[in-house]
Amino acid sequence: MFAPWSESVASDIIDRHRSREGPLLPILHALQAAFGCIPRPALPFVARALNLTRAEVHGVVSFYHDFREEPAGRQVLKLCRAEACQSMGAEALARQILDHFGVDWGATTADGRLTIEATYCLGLCACAPAALLDGEPLGRLTPNLLQEFVP
Ligand code: FES
DSSP: OOOOOOHHHHHHHHHHHTTSSSOHHHHHHHHHHHHSSOOTTHHHHHHHHHTOOHHHHHHHHHHSTTOOSSOOOSEEEEEEOSHHHHHTTHHHHHHHHHHHHTOOTTOBOTTSOEEEEEESOOSOGGGOSOEEETTEEEOSOOHHHHHHHOO
16 A cells, blocks of 8 residues: 655655665655655655756656556556567557557556556567566467456
């Protein structure tokens, strides 16, 4: 269970990491581990603490796909959209899966069950189309195979 946004929790996290070289990414990862996402009020808070602009922090958060603005669903499916998977029909498969769950990229189903995100090469190209479900690799993905894991 993730904590609700709290300046004091964020402050502790920042204090723990601010002396590291390049503290921004470790702080953002730790914030996401604590809150399940990078809460919007965290951006100016982190910027102030590290003497950065809010735009700089936002730029980093939006650059990395793994940072979320909202907590993820109970399961997270990352579908590969890179070249090898594309050549094996990943885009059409992804569209089928997104339509089946009624969500778009990066969104969570209304019941909070599943978040579907894009990823770009998992190193599983030989098993394309590939995906990660809660960090576990799935190769030669089909909607039928996915149903075994997300009924
Ligand atoms: S391109 Fe999809 S796993 Fe490499």
